Amino acid sequence: MHKPETPTSNLLDSHPYLRQTLDLVADKWIVAALYVLSHGTKRYSELQREIGDISQRMLTRTLRDLERNGLIERQVYPVIPARVEYSLTPLGQTLSQVLKSLCEWSKVNFQDVEAARNQYDGAELD
Amino acid sequence: MHKPETPTSNLLDSHPYLRQTLDLVADKWIVAALYVLSHGTKRYSELQREIGDISQRMLTRTLRDLERNGLIERQVYPVIPARVEYSLTPLGQTLSQVLKSLCEWSKVNFQDVEAARNQYDGAELD
Numbered sequence: 040m041h042k043p044e045t046p047t048s049n050l051l052d053s054h055p056y057l058r059q060t061l062d063l064v065a066d067k068w069i070v071a072a073l074y075v076l077s078h079g080t081k082r083y084s085e086l087q088r089e090i091g092d093i094s095q096r097m098l099t100r101t102l103r104d105l106e107r108n109g110l111i112e113r114q115v116y117p118v119i120p121a122r123v124e125y126s127l128t129p130l131g132q133t134l135s136q137v138l139k140s141l142c143e144w145s146k147v148n149f150q151d152v153e154a155a156r157n158q159y160d161g162a163e164l165d
Numbered sequence: 166m167h168k169p170e171t172p173t174s175n176l177l178d179s180h181p182y183l184r185q186t187l188d189l190v191a192d193k194w195i196v197a198a199l200y201v202l203s204h205g206t207k208r209y210s211e212l213q214r215e216i217g218d219i220s221q222r223m224l225t226r227t228l229r230d231l232e233r234n235g236l237i238e239r240q241v242y243p244v245i246p247a248r249v250e251y252s253l254t255p256l257g258q259t260l261s262q263v264l265k266s267l268c269e270w271s272k273v274n275f276q277d278v279e280a281a282r283n284q285y286d287g288a289e290l291d
Contacts (some may be wrong), residue, residue: 057200060194060271063278067184067191074183109281130277137270140263145186151256152189155235 052142063108068093070138073127076111077135080126112135189234194219194227196264199253202237203261206252236260 064070068090075081075089087098102125105111110131116122127135190196194216201207201215213224228251231237236257242248253261 055269056275057268059275059278060267061193061196064267065191065193065196067187070187072193101200107282107285108278109285110278111174130274130281133274134270137263137266140266141186141190142183144260144263145182148256148259149185152185152234152236156233159235161231 064069064138066076066101066142068097069104072098073110073131073135073138074142076125076127076131077139080114080124083123085136086125105131190260190264191229194223195230198224198227198231199236199257199261199264201269202251202253202257203265206250209251212251231257272279 040087071090071093072086075086081089083098083102086102087095089095090098102111102113107112109128111125112128114126115122116124174196196213197216197219201212207215209224209228212228213219213221216224219227228237228239232239235254238254240250240252244251
């Protein structure tokens with residue numbers, strides 16, 4: 040029954056970059072921030088408001104992660120109070136494009152997902 | 166300093182389906198299973214081997230979630246021992262296509278992400 044393990048057949052191991060990209064985008068705050076920034080440069084307070092239910096601590100961490108990964112850039116203006124703006128880098132823009140396809144998919148298909156859920160949950164009750 | 170909250174400007178709230186799709190795919194096992202199944206119908210043991218480092222408990226849960234969301238279908242063959250096969254539904258196939266763009270992006274761009282990380286981490290040490 041148990042075939043020997045064949046490491047070469049491990050599809051994810053053969054795509055190390057995909058695994059790392061999944062680790063990067065498998066975070067809804069990362070995706071949410073990229074999505075909001077795809078609409079243009081934003082200040083910290085604008086990001087907080089447009090993402091909606093994100094804590095200040097989590098937003099700060101998310102923006103730091105995005106900057107570290109080269110996806111956004113942070114511009115600090117030496118005014119009082121300090122003004123900080125965030126925008127997508129060219130790298131962040133290309134990733135954001137892919138994520139927009141995901142947005143498009145969800146608009147077209149999510150009602151089918153919900154219908155499947157209702158059917159599945161209904162069948163369990165029978 | 167603090168502008169009043171303007172709920173209508175909340176981009177994510179105005180796309181409820183996107184938020185739900187993000188919740189769905191912001192899970193690396195979900196994405197990994199969809200990716201493996203995009204290469205064709207698989208038995209449970211094949212999925213386990215090809216995903217690689219997933220526990221049996223987590224794989225079972227992931228497959229159940231995917232089935233509930235209408236993205237995969239489970240076919241049970243009445244043989245001994247029971248043979249169970251999983252495959253993408255048409256809905257799962259369209260989502261898998263979008264995720265493939267993400268795979269493509271990672272192949273082309275992940276080296277740039279790594280370069281950005283090294284630069285960021287190096288700057289912190291200065």
